[in-house]
Amino acid sequence: MSLGSVPAEARPFQGRPAGLVxxxxxxVVDVIVVLALLMIGYLAINGALFVADPRHFHFVSVSSVVSRTVGLCLLIGYLAVAWWLNGRTYGCRVMGLRVIAAKGGRVRPLVALVRAVICVVFPIGLLLCLFGRRRRSLPDLLLRTAVVYDWRAQLPVVTLPAPLP
Structure with a gap:
């Protein structure tokens, strides 16, 4: 693993399990991102309604049940897609973290989705990472994933040797 792109101060932590803080x-960064996306969506809908009929325009009223449901679904989708595609959300990128599978590669789409659901529905499961040397939370234990410090832009591509003729 090349650590040339990793800041010198971070190199001792590269690949180590991330803790609770x-x-x-x-x-928290990810929740702020999702709240911003929700606000942008709300403003876009109201902007489209204003353009369609400016004389009779009024802001759309959204019930708390609908807004919470949409917010939770957006958060789950955001987390799942980000963990599946690159192993990190924007919050993970800011903090230098990556979610990896048991063998160190990317998590599969279904694992990323189930992990996201567990993290959103049962966030208290994160407290389990306080116990044990490997700092694994509830989704990590159930799905054999890990959250490690990783400042590299992308996971390294693993090339398998060519089959023998």
């Missing part, structure tokens, strides 16, 4: 900070 760093994971929580990443989660």
């Amino acid at each position: 760093t994971r929580t900070a990443a989660g």
Whole structure:
């Protein structure tokens, strides 16, 4: 593994399991991102309604049940897609974290989705990472994933040797 792109101060932590504080900070950033996306969506809908009929325009009223449901679904989708595609959300990127599978590669789409659902529905499961040397939370234990410090832009591509003729 080449650490040339990793800051010198971070190299001793590269690949080590992330703890509660760093994971929580990443989660707070991710919630802020999703709230911003919700606000942008709300403003876009109202902007389209204004353009369509400016004389009779009024802001759309959204019930708390609908807004919470849409918010939770957006958060789950955001987390799942980000973990599946690159192993990191924006919050993970800011904090230098990556979600990896048991063998160190990317998590599969279904694993990323189930992990996202567990993290959103049962966030208290994060407290399990306080116990044990490997700092694994509830989704990590159930799905054999890990959250590690990783400042590289992308996971390294693993090339398998060519089959023998």
